[in-house]
Amino acid sequence: MGVQAEKIFVNLPVKDLEASIEFFTNVGFQFNEQMTNENATCVVISETIYIMLLVEEYFKSFTKKEIPDTATSTEAIVALSVKSKEEVDEIVNKAFDAGGKPFNEAIDHGFMYGWSFKDIDGHSWEVFYMDESGFNQE
8 A cells, every 4th residue: 555644634724713713613613722823723624634724824824826716716625524414414504504605516426425615715615425335336
């Protein structure tokens, strides 16, 4: 087996850190307080997946490139696998209730179900459930 990392930290720029913390709290996520200050916070997605929300000016200190305008560009789609179709709906509906916007309509392929939203900074999130036994079906 090739190289394998232990954890992933996805870095996303945000305009208003406090508003982003409130949004992701309302969606149901928790934060690593040791990795939180006025410039950044760490959203705990799971034991191995973390989203670093960085104030735009701080984010710019890590790159010489411009931050894409999420109204006209998609820099990434953060895709999260969950344990059930109901959990997909729960997370996406909480995101909508917290101020998120639709990204794509829900898709249901039987063995795979997904739905997506944009967070308050326009970052794209896909939440999906996959029954891996369905891969062998035609």
